[in-house]
Amino acid sequence: MGRSADQPRVRQGDQTRVDDTGCHFLHVDMDAFFASVEIRRNPELRGKPVVVGGPENRGVVAAASYEARKYGVRSAMPMSRALRLCPHAVVIGGNHADYGAVSREVMAILRDVTPLVQPLSLDEAFLDIRGAIRLLGSPREIATAIRARVEQQLGLTCSVGVASVMFVAKIASTRCKPDGMMIVPADRVLDFLHPLPVSALWGVGPRTEQRLRALGIQTVADVALARFETLRSNIGAAAATHLRQLATGIDNRPVVPERVEKSIGAEETYLYDLVDSDRVVTELHKLCQKVGTRLRTADMRAKSVALKLRTPDFTTLSRSRVLPGPTDVARELFGTARELWTEFERTELNGRGLRLLGVRAEKLSQPDDAPEQLTFDTVERDPGWAQAERAIDQLVSRYGAGALRPAALLQRSSDATSSTPTRQIIREEPRANPAD
Ligand SMILES: [Mg+2]
Structure with missing residues (x-):
């Protein structure tokens, strides 16, 4: 329902006098989440139009601050269009691992209210507060407390919809953005809808x-x-x-407290087409590193991996393959993603370059759901890679993304994938411009 983000903010009136009896559902939605996290990191950006997204010419907007939205910039819009609308926008590539970490803090605050939290994405969730009302107060009081705690603890704002019908709470949160609260009284649902x-x-x-x-x-x-x-x-x-x-105001779905991630991926749109196969393999490795980090951040493992390619004429090709075993190890994702690439290159690509490359981890489960020892038919796994990659996660979280990278990524040759793991971790070169 992202499209409803274009609907105008409505006057909220005095929410302290609205009847919240029977409003058991909350929808909590962080305001311009990625952009707000970037502004929090760099306060000089406050008040400026900030756009988070891919490379300027071909990427799309992942998030826009409210200042940028005033110019008509919206999520999922091509970055080129966003920059025509708002040429002085500050464009930030974004740091997904950071957003994941902040998201976990947000969800932890919500789970302090009730275990019945259903995340819809990194930055929004439904809550069923039926049980919490007895302990914590009225729906209005709970919503107000959540907003205050998110702001105090995280330095970010959210908007909260409060309603007796689940999807109505979601519409309400959208319509009171940013930094708002809207209660839709149970007997006014149809008037509202x-x-x-x-x-x-x-x-x-x-x-x-x-x-x-x-x-x-x-x-x-x-x-x-x-x-x-x-x-x-x-x-x-x-x-x-x-x-x-x-x-007619009926929504019988329960709040299902489960992880929402069905897949976790990373893709890159390149300023200039990738034509060299070794270069594609290097880029593939980088993307697998990102996906591995994201899987570990989300505490998930993938059972299959998909490769997505887009040729200069905008043909999109994708194919997926079951992994040898459930994994959150980039190295293992890369092994299978590389097989898929080799097949594409041989069968369908015919020397065409690539403008986009993407890797997606699919069929996700949490480690507990899929014990490793049940993967009988796997290739022999090397636990060293899992440890090495977790060590990188820790270093990156301390010293910042891009500080470290496995040596293989600096080699740009087929021995990056040799069967002997290169455990050495060395400092990364200055980040290569995708244009080079
Ligand atoms: Mg949001």
Whole structure:
């Protein structure tokens, strides 16, 4: 429902007088999360339009501060467009490991309120506070306390929606941003929902919105009032049932306290196309290092790895393969990702260059769910790599990303993947410009 971020902030009125009886659901959403973390790190950025995202010419915006949003900059927008809208924006590459660490602090604050926390991404979560109300106070008091604690402890702001229906809490948090709280009283849910555009409903993407508009359905009220048969024959039975329920204020999903990550990946869009195979292998190794760090940060292991390539004519190719065993070790991801690359190179690429390269760890589980000793058919694993990579994590967390990197990444040759692990860790060269 990221699109609803474009909806204007609404007047919140005096939230202290709104009836919060029965408002068991909270949706907590950090404000401009990545950008705010960067501003916290470098206070000189405060008040400036800050955009977090990939290389200027080809990347996309991952997050924009509210100052940048004033110029129309939005998440998922191509960076080139963002810079046309806001030429003086401060562009920051971003540091995913940092965001993961701050996210864990946010989630820990929320889990102090209730174990029923369902993260939707790094920076937002649903809470079911039914049980917490007896101990901690009214929904309003709990929401206020969360906001205060996030600000005091983390120096960041969040917005909180409070409602009796789960998805309504999410819409409310979006509409009180930034740094706001909005309570939707249980007996006012339909009054709140019905004037909203259909795109505010969970699951209505641009295509569904277009189809609904073609039927003259513009608002949530229109969905509630339309003939069910009309909805069904145009968007299918499942979507029709789902939207009708939402439009009448029904959302029976429970808050499921689980990790939301279905996959963890890293990709890079290059300023100039990659044409040299050795260079691709080196870049692949770097991406696997990133993904390995992210897996370990999230305390997850992957059972398969996917490789994504994009050629200069924007053809996107991807393929995945099951790993020898569940892993969070970059070295092991790299072994399989490299096999996939070799196949692509041989069969489908025909010498075309690459403008984008991506690695994604999939079929994630937590270490407890997938004991290592059950992977009978694996190649012999070298626990040394897991230890070495964890040691790098610790050093990086102390001295900053980019301070250290395995020696193999400096070699740019096939012996980077030889069967003898290069355990030596040496200082990284100045970061190579992707253009070189
Ligand atoms: Mg957010």
